[in-house]
Amino acid sequence: MEATFDSLFLGFSVALRFDVLWYAFLGCLVGTLVGMLPGIGPLAGISILLPLTFGLDATKAIVMLAGIYYGSQYGGSTTSILLRIPGEAASVMTCIDGNAMAKKGRAGAALCIAAVGSFIAGTFGVIVLTLIAPPVAAFALRFGPPEYTALLTLGLIFLAYMSTTSLVRTLLMAALGLLLGTIGIDVMTGHFRFSFNIAELGDGIGIVPVAVGLFGLGELLATPSHQVKGDVTRPRLRELLPTRKEWHESAMPIARGSVLGFVVGIIPGSAHIISSFLSYAVERRVSKHPEEFGKGAVAGVAGPESANNAASTGAFVPMLALGIPTGPVTAVLMAALLIHGVPPGPTLVNDHPNVFWGFVASMYVGNLMLLALNLPLVGLFVNLLRIPYAYLYPLIIMFCVIGVYEVNHSIVDVWIMLIMGVVGYGLKKFGFDPAPLVLGLVIAPIFEMSLRQSLIMSGGNYMIFLDYQQRPIALGLLATSAILLLLSVISSILRQRDWRAKLAQAEAVERQ
Template sequence: MLFYAFLGCIVGTLVGILPGIGPLAGISILLPVTFGLDATKAIIMLAGIYYGSQYGGSTTSILMRIPGEAASVMTCIDGYAMAQKGRAGAALSIAAVGSFVAGTFGVVMLTLVAPPLAGLALRFGPPEYTALLVLGLVLLAYMSSTSLVRTMLMAAVGLLLGCIGIDVMSGHFRYSFDIKELGDGIGIVPVAVGLFGLGEILSTPSATVTQKVVSPRLRELLPNASEWRLSALPIARGSVLGFFVGIVPGSAHIIASFLSYAVEKRVSRTPEAFGHGAVAGVAGPESANNSASTGAFVPMLALGLPTGPVTAVLMAALLIHGIPPGPQLVSEHPDVFWGFIASMYVGNLMLLALNLPLVGLFVSVLRIPYAYLYPLIVMFCIIGVYEVSHAIVDVWIMLIMGAVGYLLRKFDFDPAPLVLGLVIAPTFELSLRQSLVMSGGDWLIFFQRPIAVTLLALCAGLLVLAAVALLRKDWRGRLARAQASGEEA
């Protein structure tokens, strides 16, 4: 049993590290391997791949600015900035410890309160989801280290790209130029890998001063006291936030990581440090995506309902082994349920033990001369992106996005809001229109449901706060100018 948990964790870490191959592809590829095992071992191994990949995903993000999978996009920003300052080891350690704390917190919550919380997932219908995504859009404004206008511009481009594909409500192909593969829209992984990873690689040779490869000494691998202090609260907040967002159906762990980033930036006393290697910008999102991936098991185990593609494959794995997932899983197959839970406690420990000693090894990857390292990375990116859905279109999207990413970097645009726009747009559109189908076109539906109205009130509150802050800044500016001119006169 332990062996399979260990195997799953190792494969998961690898899957997370390899750019392009996300947990879904990893689990799908290994699903047939589990046919020979019994159900408990199979689910333990496959779940290990899933949460293990959330640990591994941070590695390439921090070292090379390549998101190993979509949920690590946020880690690219400050993690990579930390690496450039020679704090790669610290960033990796914090990511590993944060992931451990969040993963364990998630399992404890799963053990104690899964059934009551599962009801919450069911109450999250289309109107609630719409409201959550509106909150996401509002928080997008906090995302960037560059100007607000640039952030909004990038987000808008992302939202527009997200409109490509078959319109779920009417069946029309939109902006797909007769390419059937675009019917499901533009994939998040090829865009993220292209914009961040390839864009970074392309811009390296043209940099006039080749940045020296920092090979840190051992004691520099570990975070120092102040870095620990700065990351403690973000890890705690990320764990709680991630778990609750994770329960919600959809691509929750991606949204969880960016919500956490936005929250950290909002509450930080030094928001200007974000984007330039803020420790909280690594600790928060890394914790959030881990506890979100655990939270996603709540509806799956307690209700037998998948919240996303990964849990759908895990449920298929149970089904193949003759265990119909449903609300009675816990009472009818307690061995599977508790074996699974127990494996997650152990699995998280294993991942910590696996990842911390590897920090030194990973950091030394940076010692490989770029001339050898970068072609290898490009190759892995291409294979990984192709492997996800065996579509050459995805490789082209990645290459084009690489060129776009290069230009964005040259002109100092942050690509993160673009990726988030792309994540939000299709889900937002679908849930908005589903809500309106439910209400017969009545927009009041968003104000008649308690969860939706709470989330929308939160959005309104944030906007008011932002407006007040802007006005105050403006007023102070005027006052200062008035004083200045008064003194002149």
């Protein structure tokens, strides 16, 4: 423990040097901007700026590039809340209640809570990273295909509780998402599936075009069909800040989101994308007022926003401690280290303590900077909503098209987004929630792959998931899923109608 503090001291002595501070600030600033622009995600931002770091030493380069990554997690909430455009998969859940809050005139509060939640979660993540990185990383390695399958099963069962609509509608949307997720090359056999000889479809349908289409475009298309209030007035400073009640409601979700996000984030693979979905589901499950979710629940912003920040910090654990990437962004960061002659791997901490601890310490500083950067901007961003819709909406559509094209330079992606926009309009009109569709799409390829990998490992024997000696984690996760299912069965047997039934009944009354 004492050694850790000594090392951290060394780290701060690096991170607080003026030149390093400057690059951390630059990274955070670019990250915030990149997070706000739909489509240009952290991946594109980092790779575009990578050549700029060639002249720098490894510490400054990694501090700046990592700043872009976690900075973008802060910025991502802005367009989600104000315009209902998710910049990336992780901000999809923020769209729902964040934008609902904005419509109620609480946009400033939502942005503040998102920024503060991100700060707390990010700082929490760095503290845990400092203390327990190496042992935790070794634990994360035990997540092989069977554990992944079990984790995603648990995620899918959570999903059933997530939506604002009835269970059947939720599952219908999830199934549609899972089906869309099977499009592309079958990685196990090399067969093209449902791709109609379009090479771009070989990699499957991207999450960003679907999310931007369903949430952003779908919402825009639906706007002309209802009365729009044109009297958005300039908010007073007091209205920009969350009320005491809103702070109170967001405290626990931030705490839960931080822990959940970090735990999910350290697992190698793409699990960190589902952290915000899981957090939303948890918050809804434990909330005393679940009926408020989807209509501007504070917890629906605080939880997922914290979770995705904690997850982005958690993702550094396997990268720094073991030298394995948890996803595409950490892969680019590792490449950046390599280019600068610092090979990431199990020996990084010992071989290059300056880089390792300087990087860790810079994340403490970076999170503070981001908070200072984002809070004052809240007032400015809220003014965006004062632009008349006749001008604002065409601009948004333009940004959506450019942003989606920019991700892969693919015109097919733009078509997917446009089609999904129309689909999103239809879903909205018929009262379906698009969020489970996006989650289904996110989960489908990982779930299918890990299930089939598991069965390859066991030679087709399903007992690999229940082998408590070899695979205790998988068994534990599956047992949790079973308990959840059992609980819901029991509650329906006991005819204790839960909130969802009450909600459905209330809706039925409303329709009459």
